[in-house]
Amino acid sequence: MPLPNDERVVALANDLLAQFDAIFGVHPGFRAAHAKGALMAGVFTPSAEAAKLSRAPHFNQPSTPVRVRFSNSTGVPMLPDNDANADPRGMAVRFVLGEHKHTDIVSHSVDAFPARDGYEFLDFLKAVKATDPANFAGSPLEAFLGSHPAALAFVQIPKPAPSSFARESYFGVTAMEFINADGASRFGRYRIVPEEGNDFLTAEQAAAKDANFLMDEIHARVAAKPAKFTLAVQLAEQGDVVDDATIHWPAEREVLTLGTLEINAVVPDDAAEQKTIIFDPIPRVDGIEASADPLLELRAAIYLVSGRRRRSA
Numbered sequence: 001m002p003l004p005n006d007e008r009v010v011a012l013a014n015d016l017l018a019q020f021d022a023i024f025g026v027h028p029g030f031r032a033a034h035a036k037g038a039l040m041a042g043v044f045t046p047s048a049e050a051a052k053l054s055r056a057p058h059f060n061q062p063s064t065p066v067r068v069r070f071s072n073s074t075g076v077p078m079l080p081d082n083d084a085n086a087d088p089r090g091m092a093v094r095f096v097l098g099e100h101k102h103t104d105i106v107s108h109s110v111d112a113f114p115a116r117d118g119y120e121f122l123d124f125l126k127a128v129k130a131t132d133p134a135n136f137a138g139s140p141l142e143a144f145l146g147s148h149p150a151a152l153a154f155v156q157i158p159k160p161a162p163s164s165f166a167r168e169s170y171f172g173v174t175a176m177e178f179i180n181a182d183g184a185s186r187f188g189r190y191r192i193v194p195e196e197g198n199d200f201l202t203a204e205q206a207a208a209k210d211a212n213f214l215m216d217e218i219h220a221r222v223a224a225k226p227a228k229f230t231l232a233v234q235l236a237e238q239g240d241v242v243d244d245a246t247i248h249w250p251a252e253r254e255v256l257t258l259g260t261l262e263i264n265a266v267v268p269d270d271a272a273e274q275k276t277i278i279f280d281p282i283p284r285v286d287g288i289e290a291s292a293d294p295l296l297e298l299r300a301a302i303y304l305v306s307g308r309r310r311r312s313a
């Protein structure tokens, strides 16, 4: 997972990291975003259709071990699981293809993102930091949302707390390019859907929960029986915009099942492994390429910078 060659991307990643620090505080040894999480182990089994879409190894071999990290939003490591700022939740998946060989999916629980690129996201974060929620009228955030419809739509999407990390759906948001053994290519966006279906809490139910209810629940659930998800991909048609995460494709686009994720074990040295593992939004595997969405290269840079800082703390 190298840093991009483009110095502007690396500089932007550092500016964004500084902005996360300004909003959430610096918490050595933790992620600058999605700081609180739980790391699990499991296995991915592909569907027969997966190999027709992509020649990537995990879509063509019988099964592949995975690491899965569920997380709360924000860079606050002790954030209560029932805090309204803990949504969207995160789900990061690593397909372990060999020693030092892997490919990842980094997804969250809304099918949207507030900004088209990192510069716009930085402006959004600056407006958040400069705004007192108690005095929203006339604030920098009100002005930003008034002139950025995708950001307004993102903040207005309901984000109820799930009853379990295993009762929530997760979305890759940015498009990837899938290439099969014949060289045929299709663009698509990942979605990860729980086998037991979505289940959300009302605000009153969430308020009655304790601060670690989701972390405790997923540990207990996985110790008792596997948590299962369907990995799917929404496929773009000719002419769909594939390099802008703020533009949605029509709901009727085909959704292809790629396989089943079965999470069946708690990682013994959870805290230490969470500190070490750095998920990568760019696939870096034969058969799946990053689209030209500018969020991808930028995210790869900031996850690496944030991850190296965490490891050295």
Ligand code: HEM
Pocket (backbone or CB within 6 Å): 016, 020, 030, 031, 032, 033, 034, 037, 069, 070, 071, 089, 090, 091, 092, 106, 107, 108, 113, 117, 118, 121, 171, 172, 173, 174, 277, 278, 279, 295, 298, 299, 302, 303, 304, 306, 307, 310
């Ligand atoms: C400009 C856009 C974005 C920025 C600047 C950003 C920033 C960050 C940072 C700094 C981290 C911590 C990385 C680490 O220390 O390992 C992180 C983690 C994460 N982000 Fe983003 N992010 C962006 C977009 C997104 C999008 C579009 C999604 C969902 C599709 C997403 C989902 C996540 C998740 C799930 C994690 C936790 C990964 C883990 O468990 O290690 N982010 N993000």
